[in-house]
Amino acid sequence: MLGAEDWTAIFLSLKLAGLTTVLLLLIAIPLAWHLAQTQGWWKTPLNALVALPLVLPPTVLGFYLLILLGPKGWIGQMMQAVGLETLPFSFNGLLLASMLYSLPFVVQPIQAVFSSFDKRLLEAAMTLGAHPLDAFLTVVLPLSKQGFLTATVLGFAHTIGEFGVVLMIGGNISGETRVVSVQLYNHVEAMNYQAAHGLAALLVLFSFAVLLSLYYLNRGK
Amino acid sequence: MNLFKRSGLVVALLLASGQAWSAEVQVAVAANFSKPLEVLATAFKASSGHELNMSAGASGKLYAQIENGAPFEVFLSADSKTPQKLVEAQLAVAESQFTYALGKLVLWSSTQDYIDPQGEVLKKQEFKHLAIANPQTAPYGAAAVEALDHLGLKKSLESKLVQGENISQTYDFVSTGNAELGFVAWSQVAQEGVLKAGSVWQIPEDLYTPIQQDAVLLLKGKDNKAAQAFLDFLKTPQAQQLITKAGYGLAKPH
Numbered sequence: 432m433l434g435a436e437d438w439t440a441i442f443l444s445l446k447l448a449g450l451t452t453v454l455l456l457l458i459a460i461p462l463a464w465h466l467a468q469t470q471g472w473w474k475t476p477l478n479a480l481v482a483l484p485l486v487l488p489p490t491v492l493g494f495y496l497l498i499l500l501g502p503k504g505w506i507g508q509m510m511q512a513v514g515l516e517t518l519p520f521s522f523n524g525l526l527l528a529s530m531l532y533s534l535p536f537v538v539q540p541i542q543a544v545f546s547s548f549d550k551r552l553l554e555a556a557m558t559l560g561a562h563p564l565d566a567f568l569t570v571v572l573p574l575s576k577q578g579f580l581t582a583t584v585l586g587f588a589h590t591i592g593e594f595g596v597v598l599m600i601g602g603n604i605s606g607e608t609r610v611v612s613v614q615l616y617n618h619v620e621a622m623n624y625q626a627a628h629g630l631a632a633l634l635v636l637f638s639f640a641v642l643l644s645l646y647y648l649n650r651g652k
Numbered sequence: 653m654n655l656f657k658r659s660g661l662v663v664a665l666l667l668a669s670g671q672a673w674s675a676e677v678q679v680a681v682a683a684n685f686s687k688p689l690e691v692l693a694t695a696f697k698a699s700s701g702h703e704l705n706m707s708a709g710a711s712g713k714l715y716a717q718i719e720n721g722a723p724f725e726v727f728l729s730a731d732s733k734t735p736q737k738l739v740e741a742q743l744a745v746a747e748s749q750f751t752y753a754l755g756k757l758v759l760w761s762s763t764q765d766y767i768d769p770q771g772e773v774l775k776k777q778e779f780k781h782l783a784i785a786n787p788q789t790a791p792y793g794a795a796a797v798e799a800l801d802h803l804g805l806k807k808s809l810e811s812k813l814v815q816g817e818n819i820s821q822t823y824d825f826v827s828t829g830n831a832e833l834g835f836v837a838w839s840q841v842a843q844e845g846v847l848k849a850g851s852v853w854q855i856p857e858d859l860y861t862p863i864q865q866d867a868v869l870l871l872k873g874k875d876n877k878a879a880q881a882f883l884d885f886l887k888t889p890q891a892q893q894l895i896t897k898a899g900y901g902l903a904k905p906h
Contacts, residue, residue, distance in 0.1 A: 501830040519830045520781055520814045602814030602825065603786060620712050620817075621788040 432629040439606050440614035441633075447522070447610060448590035451529040455537040455586050456579070458530075463538050464567075467545035485535045493599025496528055500600070520602035525610070528596045537586040544578030545571070580648055588641040592634075674701035675878035678723055680714045681706050682730030683818040684755060684792060684837040685865065688898035689728065695894060696885050702878035710818035712789030718743055718870060725873025726882055728865065730755065730819070731791035735868035748869035752886045754901035755863030756838035757795045762827050762850040771853040773833065774805055782812045783825040783834030792819045795860040796835035802859045839899030864903065 433441075466478060484492065499506045500518040507517045518524030548571060556566035572579075594612040601608030603617070611630060618627035681689050686708035693704040707714070707722075711730045718724055718738060727744065729735050732751065738744035759774065761767050773779075785793030793815070800806040814831055816822030819840070826834040835855075841848055867886060873879030885891055892902055 497824070497828055497830060501828045503829040516780075517830070519825075598817060599821075600830075602781070602783070602831075603817070604814060617786070617788065619716060620710065620786070622712065622716055 432626075433633075434626065436605060436609075437611075437614060437626065437630060440609050440611045440630075443522075443606060443609065444591050444611040447525055447529060448587045450526055451533055451590045452537070452583055452586040454526070455530055455533060456583065459534075459537045459541050459582065463541035463545050464571075466538070466542050467548070481538050482535050484532050489532065489593070489595030490599060492528065492531060493596040496524070496596070497600050500524060500527075519600045520604060520608060522607050524600055525597060525608055528600060529590045529593055532593055532596055533586045533589045536589045537582040540581040540585065541575065541578045544575040548574065577649065581645065584641055584645050584648075588638065591637065674703065675876060676703040676705060677725050677873065677876060677878040677882050679704055679706045679726045679728060679882070680718065680722070680724035680870075681708050681728040682711045682714070682791075682865065683708050683820040684730055684839060685728055685753065686820070688753075688839060688895060688900070691894055691898070692886070692891055695890060696882055699890070700878070700881050700885065702881055704878075704882065708820070710786065710789045711791060713818070723872060725870055725876050725879040726867065727870055728752065728867050729791075730863065730865050732864045732866040733791075735866040738868060738870070742871070744868040744870050745874060748883060749866055750883075750887070751864050751903035752867045753865045753895050754903060755792065755795075755865055756899065756901065757792060757799065757835055757855045757860055757863065758838045758841065759833060759853040759855060760826055760836050760841050760850060761833040761852075762829060763832070764849075765851055767833060767851040767853050769853060771803075771855070773853075774800075774803065774809070777809065777812070779832040780812065781814045781825070781831035782809055783814050783816055783822045783831035783836075785819045785822045785835070786815045786817060790816075790818050790822075791863055791865075792835065792837055793822070795863055798861060799835070799855050799859040837899070842899040844897055845899070865900070 462481070466474065466481070497519055498504050500510075501507045502511060502517050510517060518527060552570055552574070553566055556570045557563060561569070592612065593610070594616070597608065597610055597613055598616070601610070601613060603609055603613060609617075611634065615627055615630040615634070618624070618630065679689065686706065689704075689706055693706070696702060696704055707724065709717075711734045714722075714724070714727065714729075715734050715737065718727065719741065727735060727738065732749075735744060735749050739746045739749060759767055759771055767773050784796040787793035787797045797806065800809060814825060816825055816834075819837055822834050823836045823840050825831040826836065838854065841850065841852060867883060869879060869883055896902060
């Protein structure tokens with residue numbers, strides 16, 4: 432039912448979603464901790480900024496990325512000046528776009544558990560002589576497991592479902608930017624409904640399984 | 653004074669009822685023809701009073717939408733195959749199909765002097781990205797692949813190809829400089845027969861099958877007189893002049 436091109440697209444999507452999630456977790460942990468702890472005036476604007484991709488149409492993001500990252504945009508020109516390739520039409524470009532696009536899905540669940548974290552536990556650990564970083568790694572992180580699981584699952588699944596941004600900056604290149612949602616779109620456009628059904632059904636199953644496992648995981652709370 | 657006011661009212665009523673006689677037509681248009689259609693819509697409104705609403709996209713996508721019940725009444729395709737298929741599927745009126753424009757394929761760059769008049773730039777391959785429209789759904793994309801094939805460059809350029817979803821997006825890729833060059837429609841880069849910006853190579857017509865762009869009356873528009881009126885309007889010298897000005901050829905009358 433699925434052709435070789437379909438499998439290429441599926442693996443590409445998995446690779447993109449996996450890398451995006453790992454990189455986002457690395458950024459999200461300090462960011463979420465800061466947002467949960469700070470009382471500074473920037474807390475609210477920063478919260479709004481992180482949540483922006485939730486409400487922005489992906490086309491807005493795609494449009495700005497195409498303009499800014501291209502050889503005529505200032506980011507693209509900076510990259511070329513230091514000898515780097517411009518990002519549109521490349522896997523790295525999609526990776527950057529996906530990280531922006533899925534940012535709130537990873538930051539917000541972690542921020543939620545960090546906010547409800549009982550600070551006295553951390554203070555107790557430090558009174559017992561733990562270095563702050565040590566205390567964070569051994570006390571805060573294990574107790575925030577639930578938030579990390581949710582963040583990982585949502586970030587991964589949301590990236591798999593990414594479409595609009597990829598359509599605008601991807602250029603439909605097999606093995607590089609043609610992810611599974613774009614491949615499905617190609618099938619529909621070319622009126623290969625049979626092939627489209629295969630991928631569409633797979634995505635429905637995948638999304639359902641993701642949500643199901645998420646609800647089971649959170650039921651234990 | 654009173655009489656004057658009253659006759660003014662009558663005139664206003666007549667005008668209003670005259671307005672009620674004008675109708676609306678929903679046109680699905682291939683992306684390459686959306687700009688010219690805006691100009692045509694204005695002229696059509698001036699001469700007939702009818703409003704024209706348009707939806708632009710790749711011809712293949714519009715076909716799928718029409719097949720699935722989209723409320724379009726007239727279809728201006730970028731090829732003749734898609735309208736033909738609609739007729740075969742009994743979604744369009746067979747005798748209404750005709751060629752309203754001949755598309756011209758060009759190789760374009762937004763950089764001046766980047767493309768030489770003979771298109772040698774394609775053989776040198778000193779670029780990273782060559783943009784084309786998706787050849788499976790966009791007739792200009794299929795024509796581009798055909799031209800590359802005839803030039804014997806299809807294989808060697810394959811890794812540099814980036815695909816726009818339709819010809820408009822392909823144009824965007826090139827105009828933003830993300831692709832150094834790309835195959836687009838002459839009508840997108842020309843104004844009154846002159847190149848607007850950048851550099852261009854007009855692809856010789858023996859390198860690709862003529863892009864015969866056909867219009868057809870869809871079943872949903874069969875009883876809408878504005879739909880029929882628009883198709884008739886497309887055949888008038890006034891409309892044909894606008895189409896030529898926009899950078900298209902005209903089909904030879906039979």
